[in-house]
Amino acid sequence: MARYTGPRCRLCRREGMKLFLKGERCYTDKCAFERRSYPPGQHGQAQLRVKLSDYGIRLREKQKVKRIYGVSEKQFRRYFERATRMKGQAGHNLLQLLERRLDNVVYRLGFAASRSQARQMVAHGWFKVNGRTVDIPSYLVDPGEVIELKEKYRNNPQIQENLEAVVRRGVPQWLELDAENFRGTVKALPTREDITMPIQESLIVEFYSR
Template sequence: MARYTGPKDRINRRFGVALFGPSKALERRNFPPGQHGVRAGRRKKSDYSVALGEKQKLRFQYGVLEKQFRLYFAEAQRRRGITGDVLLQLLELRLDNVCYRLGIGNTRSAARQIVNHGHVQVNGQKVDIPSYHCKPGDVITVREKASSQQLGLRFLDLTQAVPLKDWLTLDRATMKGHIARMPEPEDMDAQVNVQLVVELYSR
C-alpha cells in the first residue's frame, strides 16, 4: 500500500497549514523548514509555484500519491459538472475519508489504518481498501469483532466534540454511519484553492 511516510510536521511547516491534524511544531515555528526558512516566506512565488503548492496540499491532505491524484483528476474531467468540485467529491468519498468524517479515526491516517486492518464494513461486507469509492446510500459500520468494537468506541470518544458533516448521519450506539447525499462544495473544508489545481493540470 503506497502512502507518504515522511516527516509530517515538515510538510505542515512548508505550507503553513496543519494538513495532518493539529501540529504543535507549526504553532512553535510558523515558518518554512530549513536553514533559510525564516527568509523563504519573503520571496515572491511564481504562478506555477503557487498552483503546484495548492496541488501538493490537496494530495497530502487526503493522503494520495501523485499517480492516484492524476487518475482522480482524469475521472473528474470525464464526469459532468465543475471539475474542481467533482475532484473534491471523489476525494471526500474515499472510504478512509468517510470514516474520518464519521469520527472512526481522529485523523485520516488513523482512519486509513482502521480500514486497512479490516475493522470496517460497507453495506455489511468487510472492505479493507482505503481508496474504496463510497456512494450515497452506503452504510458504513464497525465490525462486530471485540477488537474492532473497542477501537471504534475509543475513536468515537476522541472525536465526539467534532461536528458531523451534513451529508453524513451517525448512530453512535451502534457505530453505524450512513452517506445521506453527495457532499457539496460548502460541506468540504479542503484548505486549498482547487481552481488553481485545475488550471495547473489544464496547461
C-alpha cells in the same frame, strides 16, 4: 505503492497551514505548526520572503490537497482525469471524489483521529460496507451505503476516544453517525459547501490544464 512516512508536521509547515494530519495533537500546544509556522529546513524562515511564481502557487495548492487526503501523485492525477470526464465543474468533482474515499469517510464519521489512521483501520479490515468487509481505502462510497465497525473492534479504547473527540470536529451533513451502533450512513454525495478546508480547486485545474 510509495507513501510518505516522514514527519507529518513537516508537511503542514511546508504548506503554511494546518492540515490536521496528526489528529488531536493538531488542536493542542504540542502542534509543531504553532511553534514554527515557517517552512522546514535550514533556510525555512528565509523562504517566507520569497514570492512564488504563478506556477509555484498552483503547485503548492495541488500539493496541499494531495497531502490533506494522503494520496500519491499518480492517484491524484487519476482522480483529476476522472473529474474532468464527469458533468459539472472539474474542481468540484475532484474534491467530491476525494471526499468519497472510504478512509476519508471513516475519518469524517469520527472512527479515526486522522485520515492516515483511518486508512490503516480500513486496510486491516475493521469496517464493513453494506455488510461486506471492505479493506480498500480508496473505495468510493455511494448514497445509501452503510459503513459499520466490526463488533470485535468496538471495545477498542482508541475508537471510544475518537468518537468522543468527533464532537469538536463535527460530522458533515452528507453523513449520518449512529455512535451507539458504531455505524454511519452516506445520506448524499458531498457538496462543495461540505468541505471547510481553505482549498482553491480552480488553481489545481489550472495547474493540470497548463
